[in-house]
Every structure is written in C-alpha cells, then in structure tokens.
Amino acid sequence: MPGSTELGLAEAKRRLLAREISAKELALAHLDAMEQARDLNAFITETPEMALEMAEAADARLAKGEAGLLEGLPIAIKDLFCTEGVPTSAGSHILDGFTPPYESTVTAKLWAAGAVSLGKTNLDEFAMGSSNMTSHHGPVRNPWTRPEDNAALVPGGSSGGSAAAVAARIALAATGTDTGGSIRQPAAFCGITGIKPTYGRCSRFGIVAFASSLDQAGAFGRSVEDTALLLQAMAGYDPKDSTSADLPVPDWAGSLSGKVKGLKIGIPAEYRVEGMPKAIEELWQAGADWLAAEGAELVEINLPHTKYALPTYYIIAPAEASSNLARYDGMRYGLRVEGENLAETYMKTRAEGFGAEVKRRIMIGTYVLSAGYYDAYYLKAQKVRRRIVDDFEAAFQKVDAILTPTAPSAAFRIGEKMDDPVAMYLNDVFTVPSSLAGLPAISVPAGFSAEGLPLGLQVIGKAWDEQTVLDTALALERAAGFEVLPYGLS
Amino acid sequence: MAQAAVQANLPPGWFTHPLQRPLNQSDRSHMSLDKATVRRISELARIEVPETDLEPLAQELSAILGWIEQLGEVDTADVAPMRSVMPITHPWREDVVDDGNRQDAITRNAPSAHDGYFVVPRVVE
Incomplete structure (x- = not known):
C-alpha cells in the first residue's frame, strides 16, 4: 500500500491497532522499499521470508487482541546483534559464514513484543568507525545528497546502515549500538533521531562486543516518540549481562510531554571548539533559544576535561577491543586461514580477517596494555575518565540536561577524511564524553548546514533520566519542525 | 585578526587542530615507535604484518600515541581509576546449571569440527 512507509512507528502502531492496515501490508510496503533502495547498501542480510511470517503471526495476534508493544511493526537490526539462524557479521570478514545459535536479549525482547524483522543492517567493522567506510560489506550511501550534486555521502557510523534505512523510509525504526557516538552521529548525518540510553539500560548479551565498559544498545526513529517507543521495547534487566541494571523500564513514549518549563539546561563552554562551522554554532544557539521560549532556563556550565575525552576514549576503547577481539582466532567460528602451525594460523587468520582500522585499534590496545605501559596509558585513562565523570556530576548539580551540537560537521563525501585516522576520530568529539560517563544522550535533527545537509542537536541527561532527555528532545523537535525528505528520495 | 578573535572566545587550551594535523607531522617524536616494536606488538596481537607495512604502521601508531600523550597534562594524583561507570x-x-547440552549448535559454526569437537591444528608436537 503506497504511503505506509511514510508513517512513523507510533502512527503505524495506532493504525494497526485500529485495524486500518494489516501487518502484512506494512511488511510488504517496507520490503518493496528495501528492494528499491538496494543501492544504499544499508543491509547486509535481508530477511523477507521472516518478515512475512512474522507479519502474518502479528496479524493473527492483532485479530485476537493480543498485541505486543511493537506488534506488526517492521524494523531493522544492526548486524552487531546476534540473531538465531540469521547470519551475523559485525561488518567483518572474520565472521564469514557465522550464524548464531542463540538470540541477543535485545532482539529477543523485540520479537516478543511483536516486531517484524526486515533484516540486518550494515555497519563499520566491529562498530569501529564514524563513516560506515570500514565495513567489509562496502560503504553505505546516505539517502541525503547535497542539493547541487548527486555525489554519495557517508551516513555516519558505526550504525550507518540502520540510520540510512530509517531515513530512507525502508524501516520504521532500527536498533543501533553506541560506544562513542555510533548512534547519535549517524542519526545527525541522516536527519533522524537516535538515542543512547544510560549504560546498563539495555542488555549487552548477544551483542558482538567492542568496548564492554562503553557499548550500549539504543534506538533510531524518525521522531522522538518513535525512538522512545522502540527503546522501551529494547530495555530491561537481564541476568545474562552482569552490567545490566535491575530497574523497571518506564513508559517513556506514554509519558512524553515535551515540557521543559522550569528545566535548567546547561550550555557547556568547552563545546565551543575552534573551527566549528558557523551553521552548527547558530543551530546550537537556536536550540537554546527554542528551549528558553518554552520556559527552560539556560545555564552556562563548564566541563573542563572535555578536550581529554577523545584521547581517553582512544586508550580505553582499543584496550577493551584488543581483549574482546582476541576470541577471533579461526578455531570455533568464522574464517580460518591455515598456516604451518597453530601460531601462524592465528596470525594469518587475523591478518586476513580484520580490516585496517580494526587492526590499528587492536594493536594500539595491545600496546597500551602491554607490560611496562599499562600504568602510563590504561590506568591513566581510567583516572582521566573519572575526572570527566566528575565534571558531569558537578554540572548535574546545577542543571537537568545539557544541550550541545551532535557532531562538528554534516555528512561528508564517501572517501573524504579517510587517510587520517585521527581526523576521523574528531567526528565523535561531542558524543564521546557522555559515553565515557555512561549517560543517556539523544540526537534530534534540527537544522541544515551551509551545503543543505541535516544537522543534529544533542541532549545529554542524568543517569537513568531518559525521560528528561526525551522531553527536551521533543521540545526541540517541535520547534525545529524538521520535516524535509532526503533529497535522494523522490 | 579574525583567528585571534575566535581563539579569545575559547576556553584556554582547547583546540582541535592538533587532531587535524597530518599524521606524518607528529611533533611528539619521543613517542615514536620503531619497526621492532611494531613487530613485537603484531606478535602479541597475533596479527601478521608484512615487513613492508611495518614502517607506515609505525608512523600511524606513533601519531595516535603522540596525540594521546596530552593526557599527561591532567593531574590524576589522587584519582581512583574508573573501572565501572555505573555503580x-x-x-x-x-x-x-541452567543452559547447556548444545554441543551440535556450538560446533556448527566451526571451520572444522568432528564428532562434537573443534578440530584445530596440532598444538603439541
């Protein structure tokens, strides 16, 4: 049925419950959109048969009045979540042929809530990247292009396929994971909403591990309400993840008010970095003005250790990655390249199986954890991390939420910035500090760059206070009125 | 100068341009890794690196480590390391035991398996 891919997740839910559309019609429309938009390379594995089966089962439950939270709603899953019987690649050559014999807790919750699987989305290899260019399965195209030309732009990363699929109206919503900005930055680049909840909200069980003290699952949608609804179905305590928090999951979507009256919103001076495009600074100011117009009080705050967040992250994340990725040895799953002996088999398998960025990070991580350097690097980074967390704790004594830009630029061209890893790392300059502090943060599309590309604003909240983050984001969404379709879509 | 005006509005010491400097211009030469060190890291990491790639990789890793060095500026004398971000x-x-007996499911993904076991290269000669 034409037009149903234009609905949001929450609106499609209302129509399904009212029996105005069927889950099967909705699935067919989205599968068609997926086929039409294959040139985006947003999916690594499509699951059309599964989608139709799940949709028919959803229609049966809807008919019986037994609808789950996401009954009959077609969504996409980042290919970092293990899905039983469906290949899971983490965007890497080293997991070639791997089909998990178990289901991640987050996806199990989504299927139990009645969601319909469209497929597994493309990503930077092992979620290491900010452009989706490090995927073994090739780059993803952002559905947005600059108005004046048709040159392919990156969707951001690492959850680039999920963000592109939602922006291109292939999926109503999608899951992502965020280690240093991997949901928020692609959401900003693709003109959609993306939230990373508090560390511990979503179970990490069955998510291919990158940096365990930072990895957190989250949600993409085309509105704050849609994003809240999906996150609600993903979150919750899981005994299989020792860092999962045993807290009830609030009805975030149902409690959304968009009220910011009386809230104190912090504007951190340290996020005014040199060389930030003027459009981003102006949008940041506009966002502050919109919130003030709704009755929020703006408060200048300081987060003095902001500039140390990225270098801290680039010790902690590679160190944890080098340890987590030690399991890919060619013995139990994935690729094996035979050598003369066991050691050589390991070295050849990992040399061929990992891409350049993953190797670079494993080697940095191995070095900073090696004998004689552990204290100077890893321990030092863990101490600076506490300084960064202390900055946020002090700030949240004075404010209820913090407003910043999401990324220091709009989407760039495929191939740009690829030669210098450190320049690439700069993409995450505004998202990494809240990741290190484990705080909930959202990106909302709010305006345009000088080239006419979407820009996002980030709202960071107190631990476990996703509701304030979502309400502040909704106030921004209403004021911004961002309703432009990607130029790439006709 | 426009440049000076911009910098005057910034908190002291916060510039992103060191991050944007091309990698071969590291000003932290004392941090540079040599080929032998990179070879040792590659052995510890169990990643084969061809001889011709050692030098370029040494430069890349040196630049990243040089950039990371700035953490030395932060006073962390009385700071306890943060190991878990949420209490x-x-x-x-x-x-x-609440799970198990899934030998077949577990060995199904192995590059080589036999009779419920992973088949691996000879370890003991």
Missing part, C-alpha cells in the same frame, strides 16, 4: 551491585544466584 551496579552484582546479584547472587543459585549455583545451578
């Missing part, structure tokens, strides 16, 4: 208390549970 989560680990729950107790009964010490019982």
Whole structure:
C-alpha cells in the first residue's frame, strides 16, 4: 500500500491497532522499499521470508487482541546483534559464514513484543568507525545528497546502515549500538533521531562486543516518540549481562510531554571548539533559544576535561577491543586461514580477517596494555575518565540536561577524511564524553548546514533520566519542525 | 585578526587542530615507535604484518600515541581509576546449571569440527 512507509512507528502502531492496515501490508510496503533502495547498501542480510511470517503471526495476534508493544511493526537490526539462524557479521570478514545459535536479549525482547524483522543492517567493522567506510560489506550511501550534486555521502557510523534505512523510509525504526557516538552521529548525518540510553539500560548479551565498559544498545526513529517507543521495547534487566541494571523500564513514549518549563539546561563552554562551522554554532544557539521560549532556563556550565575525552576514549576503547577481539582466532567460528602451525594460523587468520582500522585499534590496545605501559596509558585513562565523570556530576548539580551540537560537521563525501585516522576520530568529539560517563544522550535533527545537509542537536541527561532527555528532545523537535525528505528520495 | 578573535572566545587550551594535523607531522617524536616494536606488538596481537607495512604502521601508531600523550597534562594524583561507570551491585544466584547440552549448535559454526569437537591444528608436537 503506497504511503505506509511514510508513517512513523507510533502512527503505524495506532493504525494497526485500529485495524486500518494489516501487518502484512506494512511488511510488504517496507520490503518493496528495501528492494528499491538496494543501492544504499544499508543491509547486509535481508530477511523477507521472516518478515512475512512474522507479519502474518502479528496479524493473527492483532485479530485476537493480543498485541505486543511493537506488534506488526517492521524494523531493522544492526548486524552487531546476534540473531538465531540469521547470519551475523559485525561488518567483518572474520565472521564469514557465522550464524548464531542463540538470540541477543535485545532482539529477543523485540520479537516478543511483536516486531517484524526486515533484516540486518550494515555497519563499520566491529562498530569501529564514524563513516560506515570500514565495513567489509562496502560503504553505505546516505539517502541525503547535497542539493547541487548527486555525489554519495557517508551516513555516519558505526550504525550507518540502520540510520540510512530509517531515513530512507525502508524501516520504521532500527536498533543501533553506541560506544562513542555510533548512534547519535549517524542519526545527525541522516536527519533522524537516535538515542543512547544510560549504560546498563539495555542488555549487552548477544551483542558482538567492542568496548564492554562503553557499548550500549539504543534506538533510531524518525521522531522522538518513535525512538522512545522502540527503546522501551529494547530495555530491561537481564541476568545474562552482569552490567545490566535491575530497574523497571518506564513508559517513556506514554509519558512524553515535551515540557521543559522550569528545566535548567546547561550550555557547556568547552563545546565551543575552534573551527566549528558557523551553521552548527547558530543551530546550537537556536536550540537554546527554542528551549528558553518554552520556559527552560539556560545555564552556562563548564566541563573542563572535555578536550581529554577523545584521547581517553582512544586508550580505553582499543584496550577493551584488543581483549574482546582476541576470541577471533579461526578455531570455533568464522574464517580460518591455515598456516604451518597453530601460531601462524592465528596470525594469518587475523591478518586476513580484520580490516585496517580494526587492526590499528587492536594493536594500539595491545600496546597500551602491554607490560611496562599499562600504568602510563590504561590506568591513566581510567583516572582521566573519572575526572570527566566528575565534571558531569558537578554540572548535574546545577542543571537537568545539557544541550550541545551532535557532531562538528554534516555528512561528508564517501572517501573524504579517510587517510587520517585521527581526523576521523574528531567526528565523535561531542558524543564521546557522555559515553565515557555512561549517560543517556539523544540526537534530534534540527537544522541544515551551509551545503543543505541535516544537522543534529544533542541532549545529554542524568543517569537513568531518559525521560528528561526525551522531553527536551521533543521540545526541540517541535520547534525545529524538521520535516524535509532526503533529497535522494523522490 | 579574525583567528585571534575566535581563539579569545575559547576556553584556554582547547583546540582541535592538533587532531587535524597530518599524521606524518607528529611533533611528539619521543613517542615514536620503531619497526621492532611494531613487530613485537603484531606478535602479541597475533596479527601478521608484512615487513613492508611495518614502517607506515609505525608512523600511524606513533601519531595516535603522540596525540594521546596530552593526557599527561591532567593531574590524576589522587584519582581512583574508573573501572565501572555505573555503580551496579552484582546479584547472587543459585549455583545451578541452567543452559547447556548444545554441543551440535556450538560446533556448527566451526571451520572444522568432528564428532562434537573443534578440530584445530596440532598444538603439541
């Protein structure tokens, strides 16, 4: 049925419950959109048969009045979540042929809530990247292009396929994971909403591990309400993840008010970095003005250790990655390249199986954890991390939420910035500090760059206070009125 | 100068341009890794690196480590390292088996498996 891919997740839910559309019609429309938009390379594995089966089962439950939270709603899953019987690649050559014999807790919750699987989305290899260019399965195209030309732009990363699929109206919503900005930055680049909840909200069980003290699952949608609804179905305590928090999951979507009256919103001076495009600074100011117009009080705050967040992250994340990725040895799953002996088999398998960025990070991580350097690097980074967390704790004594830009630029061209890893790392300059502090943060599309590309604003909240983050984001969404379709879509 | 005006509005010491400097212009030469060190890291990491790639990789890794060095500026004398960001208390549970007997499912993904075992290269000569 034409037009149903234009609905949001929450609106499609209302129509399904009212029996105005069927889950099967909705699935067919989205599968068609997926086929039409294959040139985006947003999916690594499509699951059309599964989608139709799940949709028919959803229609049966809807008919019986037994609808789950996401009954009959077609969504996409980042290919970092293990899905039983469906290949899971983490965007890497080293997991070639791997089909998990178990289901991640987050996806199990989504299927139990009645969601319909469209497929597994493309990503930077092992979620290491900010452009989706490090995927073994090739780059993803952002559905947005600059108005004046048709040159392919990156969707951001690492959850680039999920963000592109939602922006291109292939999926109503999608899951992502965020280690240093991997949901928020692609959401900003693709003109959609993306939230990373508090560390511990979503179970990490069955998510291919990158940096365990930072990895957190989250949600993409085309509105704050849609994003809240999906996150609600993903979150919750899981005994299989020792860092999962045993807290009830609030009805975030149902409690959304968009009220910011009386809230104190912090504007951190340290996020005014040199060389930030003027459009981003102006949008940041506009966002502050919109919130003030709704009755929020703006408060200048300081987060003095902001500039140390990225270098801290680039010790902690590679160190944890080098340890987590030690399991890919060619013995139990994935690729094996035979050598003369066991050691050589390991070295050849990992040399061929990992891409350049993953190797670079494993080697940095191995070095900073090696004998004689552990204290100077890893321990030092863990101490600076506490300084960064202390900055946020002090700030949240004075404010209820913090407003910043999401990324220091709009989407760039495929191939740009690829030669210098450190320049690439700069993409995450505004998202990494809240990741290190484990705080909930959202990106909302709010305006345009000088080239006419979407820009996002980030709202960071107190631990476990996703509701304030979502309400502040909704106030921004209403004021911004961002309703432009990607130029790439006709 | 426009440049000076911009910098005057910034908090002291916060510039992103060191991040944007091309990698071969590291000003932290004392941090540079040599080929032998990179070879040793590659052995520890169990990643084969061809001889011709050692030098370029040494430069890349040196630049990243040089950039990371700025953490030395932060006073962390009395700071306890942060190992877990959320204060989560680990729950107790009964010490019982609640999963298992899934040998077939587990070995199904192996590059080589036989009769419920992973087949690996000879380890002991």
